[in-house]
Amino acid sequence: MQEHESRFKTFLKEKGLKLTQSRYSVLEAAFRLHEHFDAETLYSHIKQSNVSLATVYRTLPLLLEAGLIQLAVRSEGRDRFEHILGHPRHVHWICEKCKSVVETDLATLLPALQREAGDIKFDIASITLNISGLCWKCRNYENESQ
């Protein structure tokens, strides 16, 4: 059994919740997708197995609480998630113009954050470091067009 599966199973048992087919489908899809996904996208990948969109919405918070996924960005009115097992945590560089998202590693910043977490006695579940601005393409384009 893969790590995400056993983790989810344990998490559900601890909470007295059941591991249903639908929840399993959502979990698998979340880990099959290797880009950011929103509820609708995830749904489109599993609707052939009769999972309803409502259930997708109901399962996402569970995966979140289990520390299996995290909110990557919110854009165009939708929440976009990403799974976070085996993935080094990363920084999202979000271009305000073309909406592109580039990722870089967060590793170099982690020690400082963990030190700070210790100071204020905070238990870190997930880290979201999003930086908005202009990517190099859009930046060049802006200069040209003046």
Next chain:
Amino acid sequence: MQEHESRFKTFLKEKGLKLTQSRYSVLEAAFRLHEHFDAETLYSHIKQSNVSLATVYRTLPLLLEAGLIQLAVRSEGRDRFEHILGHPRHVHWICEKCKSVVETDLATLLPALQREAGDIKFDIASITLNISGLCWKCRNYENESQ
């Protein structure tokens, strides 16, 4: 004239937009409030001056684009903003249990981020570093109750 006012004025002129009374009210309220605010809250602070909620919603993206405010967190289905002039950028420590938000300084992390921005030629407009987890109170409470 305060910096946020002159900045907004310049921004609008560059875009061929007008500085109206309504926009001015929204701007002022955003800088008068010293906690996170959502559209509705900001609106409640200026509705005596006949600004409509729709205009608040229309002005917020302008302030965002002008680099005067940034999205602080999204919680309970609403976007919450904060102004970012004269304010050192900061980290938000969001407790998943009690929803409290504690802020700490981002200064120590900035150099590393700016170096990285240079590498990928990214023009930083705003930085959002949100960390979810459990604050010390809720963490203690969880341990006790087991």
Next chain:
DNA sequence: ATCCTTATTGAGAATCATTTGCACCAAACT
């Protein structure tokens, strides 16, 4: 294996933050 209790589900309706259309104003430039 079958029963039984309780959580879960699909479907569609309901919510509610945010956006939009439109007819009437008001900046800002001449």
Next chain:
DNA sequence: AGTTTGGTGCAAATGATTCTCAATAAGGAT
């Protein structure tokens, strides 16, 4: 002052997310 062009309020529309509820399926106990 006049004109152009954007801006505004209001109300209706949109669309992501949540909820209701009757029907179903886990999973522990027998």
